[in-house]
Amino acid sequence: MLAKIVIVGAGPAGIRAAEVLAGAGLQPVVLDEARQPGGQIYRQPPPGAERDAFTLYGSEAGKARNIHAAFGRLGKSVDYRPDTLVWNCSSNALNILHKGRQGIVPYDRLLIATGAFDRVIPFPGWTLPGVFTLGGAQIALKAQGVSIGKRVALIGAGPLLPLVASQYLEAGADVAAVLDVTPFGAKIRALRGMLAVPEYARRGLSLLLKLKKFGVPTAYDVRAIEVTGNWHVDGLKWRDGAGRWHRIACDAVAASFGLKPEMQLADLAGCATYFDEATRQWLPSLQAGGRSSVPDVYLAGDCAAIGGADVAELTGKRAAYSVLRDLGIGFAADELKGIETTLARHTRLRKALDAAYPFPTHLIDAMSDSLTLCRCEGVTVGELRASYVKTSAPDVNRLKAFTRVGMGRCQGRVCGAMAAEILAGQSGASLPDVGRLRGQHPIKPIPMVV
Amino acid sequence: MISESPQFHRLAERSGEQLVITVDNRDVAVRQGDLIITAVLLHQKAIRRFEFGDGFRAGYCLMAACQDCWVSLGDGRRVRACDTIVEPGMEVRTGIFNANGKTENC
Amino acid sequence: MERLSVDVAIIGGGIVGCAAALALRKAGLTVALLEKGLCGAQASGINAGGVRQQGRHVTELPMTRRAAKLWPRLHETLGEDVEFRQVGHLRLARSEQDVQMLEDYAVTAREHGLYLQLNSGTVTREMFPWVSGKIAGSSLAVEDGHANPRLVTPAYSRAARSHGVHVLEFTPVEHAQWTGSNFEIQAPRLVVKSRHLVNAAGAWAGKFLSFFGESAPLTLRTPNLFVTEPVSYFMTKSIAVCGGAVYFRQVERGNVVLGGGPGWGDLKSERSRNRADTTLGQFARAIELVPELSGLHIIRSWSGLEGDLPDKLPIIGASRTTPNLVHAFGLCGHGFQLGPAIGEILCELIRDGRSQTPIDAFCISRFDAVAHQKMAGAG
Ligand SMILES: Cc1cc2nc3c(=O)[nH]c(=O)nc-3n(C[C@H](O)[C@H](O)[C@H](O)COP(=O)(O)OP(=O)(O)OC[C@H]3O[C@@H](n4cnc5c(N)ncnc54)[C@H](O)[C@@H]3O)c2cc1C
Ligand code: FES
Numbered sequence: 001m002l003a004k005i006v007i008v009g010a011g012p013a014g015i016r017a018a019e020v021l022a023g024a025g026l027q028p029v030v031l032d033e034a035r036q037p038g039g040q041i042y043r044q045p046p047p048g049a050e051r052d053a054f055t056l057y058g059s060e061a062g063k064a065r066n067i068h069a070a071f072g073r074l075g076k077s078v079d080y081r082p083d084t085l086v087w088n089c090s091s092n093a094l095n096i097l098h099k100g101r102q103g104i105v106p107y108d109r110l111l112i113a114t115g116a117f118d119r120v121i122p123f124p125g126w127t128l129p130g131v132f133t134l135g136g137a138q139i140a141l142k143a144q145g146v147s148i149g150k151r152v153a154l155i156g157a158g159p160l161l162p163l164v165a166s167q168y169l170e171a172g173a174d175v176a177a178v179l180d181v182t183p184f185g186a187k188i189r190a191l192r193g194m195l196a197v198p199e200y201a202r203r204g205l206s207l208l209l210k211l212k213k214f215g216v217p218t219a220y221d222v223r224a225i226e227v228t229g230n231w232h233v234d235g236l237k238w239r240d241g242a243g244r245w246h247r248i249a250c251d252a253v254a255a256s257f258g259l260k261p262e263m264q265l266a267d268l269a270g271c272a273t274y275f276d277e278a279t280r281q282w283l284p285s286l287q288a289g290g291r292s293s294v295p296d297v298y299l300a301g302d303c304a305a306i307g308g309a310d311v312a313e314l315t316g317k318r319a320a321y322s323v324l325r326d327l328g329i330g331f332a333a334d335e336l337k338g339i340e341t342t343l344a345r346h347t348r349l350r351k352a353l354d355a356a357y358p359f360p361t362h363l364i365d366a367m368s369d370s371l372t373l374c375r376c377e378g379v380t381v382g383e384l385r386a387s388y389v390k391t392s393a394p395d396v397n398r399l400k401a402f403t404r405v406g407m408g409r410c411q412g413r414v415c416g417a418m419a420a421e422i423l424a425g426q427s428g429a430s431l432p433d434v435g436r437l438r439g440q441h442p443i444k445p446i447p448m449v450v
Numbered sequence: 451m452i453s454e455s456p457q458f459h460r461l462a463e464r465s466g467e468q469l470v471i472t473v474d475n476r477d478v479a480v481r482q483g484d485l486i487i488t489a490v491l492l493h494q495k496a497i498r499r500f501e502f503g504d505g506f507r508a509g510y511c512l513m514a515a516c517q518d519c520w521v522s523l524g525d526g527r528r529v530r531a532c533d534t535i536v537e538p539g540m541e542v543r544t545g546i547f548n549a550n551g552k553t554e555n556c
Numbered sequence: 557m558e559r560l561s562v563d564v565a566i567i568g569g570g571i572v573g574c575a576a577a578l579a580l581r582k583a584g585l586t587v588a589l590l591e592k593g594l595c596g597a598q599a600s601g602i603n604a605g606g607v608r609q610q611g612r613h614v615t616e617l618p619m620t621r622r623a624a625k626l627w628p629r630l631h632e633t634l635g636e637d638v639e640f641r642q643v644g645h646l647r648l649a650r651s652e653q654d655v656q657m658l659e660d661y662a663v664t665a666r667e668h669g670l671y672l673q674l675n676s677g678t679v680t681r682e683m684f685p686w687v688s689g690k691i692a693g694s695s696l697a698v699e700d701g702h703a704n705p706r707l708v709t710p711a712y713s714r715a716a717r718s719h720g721v722h723v724l725e726f727t728p729v730e731h732a733q734w735t736g737s738n739f740e741i742q743a744p745r746l747v748v749k750s751r752h753l754v755n756a757a758g759a760w761a762g763k764f765l766s767f768f769g770e771s772a773p774l775t776l777r778t779p780n781l782f783v784t785e786p787v788s789y790f791m792t793k794s795i796a797v798c799g800g801a802v803y804f805r806q807v808e809r810g811n812v813v814l815g816g817g818p819g820w821g822d823l824k825s826e827r828s829r830n831r832a833d834t835t836l837g838q839f840a841r842a843i844e845l846v847p848e849l850s851g852l853h854i855i856r857s858w859s860g861l862e863g864d865l866p867d868k869l870p871i872i873g874a875s876r877t878t879p880n881l882v883h884a885f886g887l888c889g890h891g892f893q894l895g896p897a898i899g900e901i902l903c904e905l906i907r908d909g910r911s912q913t914p915i916d917a918f919c920i921s922r923f924d925a926v927a928h929q930k931m932a933g934a935g
Contacts (some may be wrong), residue, residue, distance in 0.1 A: 118511065144488045231496075232508070375516070378500065407856065408517070528852075
């Protein structure tokens with residue numbers, strides 16, 4: 001009998017993994033919550049809303065076309081099940097929800113390629129209507145052809161910032177400002193490292209030139225941000241490196257500060273994690289070839305470590321080759337070697353990018369007691385601090401029990417890491433010591449229906 | 451007061467059949483392929499009230515992660531506005547506007 | 557090596573251990589509470605929060621009555637709000653047979669001072685329009701309700717500490733022995749000497765039986781819980797059903813907490829987890845009773861580690877092998893409400909040698925006969 005291989009996620013990592021496995025005749029199952037393949041980055045508009053690839057993906061159009069075509073070619077050699085939420089994993093089986101119906105998908109090998117989510121740092125006004133993540137702003141444009149506002153301010157600490165800015169400008173949006181909370185000097189210093197992947201450095205440079213061409217106000221080393229408005233966004237205040245406050249009128253803000261792996265499923269599958277000091281976040285522990293700490297479970301793409309779309313394609317293939325190897329199925333080892341070499345270059349690039357966009361701890365230090373930290377439950381920074389003073393909660397799960405932080409619909413996906421930051425700041429303990437919120441199913445809400 | 455002016459703006463005019471849905475009992479013209487969140491925010495600035503305090507929410511991540519965009523439909527279902535596509539005749543209930551098109555207590 | 561000498565050492569910082577610590581200290585004894593992790597992080601901190609007398613076994617009624625008198629004052633005892641709400645507990649009957657069962661139970665309960673209000677199906681619907689029309693009758697315990705388990709036991713431990721109890725968290729007891737005149741209890745870098753010892757180690761209590769040459773048929777129980785998104789408060793009572801393995805309640809914020817059936821757990825690794833199959837199976841059972849639950853979204857789920865005994869009653873009382881050793885464990889999934897009373901009972905046992913509340917039914921020796929029978933059968 002053929003081993004049953006299940007891939008979760010039909011983004012660049014999942015699609016390339018499916019390609020390798022289908023090529024070996026294994027007919028993998030591919031589950032994805034979205035209705036169409038492509039993942040977040042190469043997300044396609046829904047039927048009826050199609051537009052040409054260039055308007056949609058800009059400089060990434062070629063890659064988007066390739067990925068969609070690659071998946072299209074697989075046809076019946078994969079068992080693709082879109083619109084399928086995977087909400088639990090235990091004892092070699094996944095709980096799924098498809099069109100309101102519950103189901104179970106057992107597996108012999110599981111390849112998790114669930115991608116990433118914007119890394120969020122709260123600031124005053126961040127829960128007002130009109131504030132979105134950078135990823136959200138990009139999806140509005142790609143999947144729906146809409147701008148998140150009439151006049152949009154973009155804030156970030158990662159390569160997504162200039163990309164979204166240029167996509168908005170190309171599409172004719174009014175961009176009020178592009179604010180980078182990390183210093184420009186860090187990018188200059190990291191330039192050498194970025195040359196590990198020259199086409200990447202070239203693309204990055206051309207994005208910056210584009211912003212210049214459009215004449216958008218751009219600032220680096222932004223020290224503080226504050227969205228104003230009573231019921232929705234009516235402007236943005238920000239403080240520059242010299243301590244001066246600036247004010248801009250806008251009706252929408254997109255802000256996020258890098259990416260964070262979507263590792264809830266890996267967590268439920270029992271995969272070990274570790275705290276990565278360089279990026280200041282928890283990541284799944286990876287062994288050779290994209291293997292996790294759990295036999296039978298493999299990780300690829302951004303859910304294993306943030307690397308971007310190109311890396312996702314490579315780690316997707318690599319994890320699939322590991323599956324083949326572990327099943328004792330032969331394959332052309334040369335290609336794997338090639339992948340490893342390219343990945344090594346990308347690792348150097350990623351190091352440079354991490355240095356170019358250092359984690360903006362100043363935004364955490366600036367958090368005042370009145371700031372809402374958990375947007376689902378409405379828990380403030382002050383409540384977390386006060387709870388620590390009263391209870392001496394040594395870890396973030398205990399703090400959750402007392403304050404409800406991370407107990408809402410999103411399960412701490414948005415605020416969990418920030419609650420840890422506040423606890424560590426208040427208690428003096430290190431971030432790895434205060435831990436992270438334990439995963440619980442359902443990964444996303446499921447309806448109680450018969 | 452949460453205004454009824456739009457939050458989202460179409461940048462790319464596109465083809466696609468025009469449909470009518472209702473948002474809080476008002477007819478709203480949308481295009482086939484629009485997500486509920488798009489349909490709603492093209493006409494107003496928020497999609498729901500915040501349960502535990504003052505204020506409104508308009509979604510946040512648009513990728514089904516933050517869970518900040520749950521709305522009710524006329525058929526009793528509760529769905530995420532950012533990953534549910536409009537269907538003809540759909541009745542979206544945001545709980546923001548009452549039958550007179552006014553918002554209360556804000 | 558640190559040394560500590562006290563009148564009473566308590567193993568386990570659940571609600572039982574913490575309530576006992578506070579009561580004993582208030583009675584003037586010196587107390588050390590040893591908890592391997594954090595107080596109230598196991599069963600006591602993650603349970604369903606039901607504070608219920610209705611439906612308990614007749615032998616538990618005196619103890620549950622005693623606890624019911626303590627809960628309304630607990631915020632005063634502990635100096636903080638623990639979200640105890642006396643909303644009432646409604647037990648539903650789906651058949652005439654179940655109605656009869658409720659009636660019989662009400663008679664027994666009344667003998668112990670617990671008054672239950674019996675309602676026909678029609679009256680139940682009039683009072684609680686959100687209850688399904690198929691319900692044949694109900695029994696309402698107005699004194700019952702719920703509290704926030706995440707707050708109660710930690711608040712107990714803080715109160716105990718502020719009264720002078722040595723609350724020692726992250727202190728796993730590795731060994732304990734009776735020297736003939738006192739106990740010697742060993743934890744990493746610590747030896748505690750005490751006149752009395754309380755075994756309140758919850759699901760882990762079996763280990764401490766073996767140190768003293770005792771045994772009990774203690775097994776692991778892992779109740780399955782999950783919670784919905786918040787919706788407008790409509791369900792004004794905590795709900796249970798005759799013969800049905802589902803129970804639920806809505807908190808003021810709007811979330812509905814549901815439970816019943818087995819979760820998954822492992823004592824060694826101290827891990828527990830909700831079982832998806834159990835949870836999915838509960839949907840129909842809950843919606844059958846309260847149709848409005850249909851369509852609500854589940855947002856979280858969990859389970860916990862609890863000691864279980866064959867007759868679903870706890871072991872509370874003196875050891876049979878060792879003087880001055882008292883057991884209080886195996887609460888079989890319904891010890892949260894009893895906790896405050898058990899604390900006082902343990903205090904009386906240690907201070908006075910006997911408790912005001914009858915506890916004979918919970919003695920450890922009740923399993924001897926079973927063990928002997930089994931041995932005889934095997935022989
Ligand atoms: C999911 C669930 C739902 C429930 N729902 C309800 C409900 O609605 N209503 C109700 O009345 N009851 C309910 N219960 C039952 C109730 O929670 C328990 O009966 C009660 O909390 C038991 O208290 P305890 O102190 O004996 O146990 P625990 O709270 O488990 O305390 C035992 C303590 O001993 C410690 N310990 C163990 N070994 C050692 C060692 N070697 N050294 C030091 N410390 C040690 C443990 O870490 C633990 O903190 C539920 C239980 C569960 C698990
Ligand atoms: S906007 Fe985040 S889930 Fe819909």
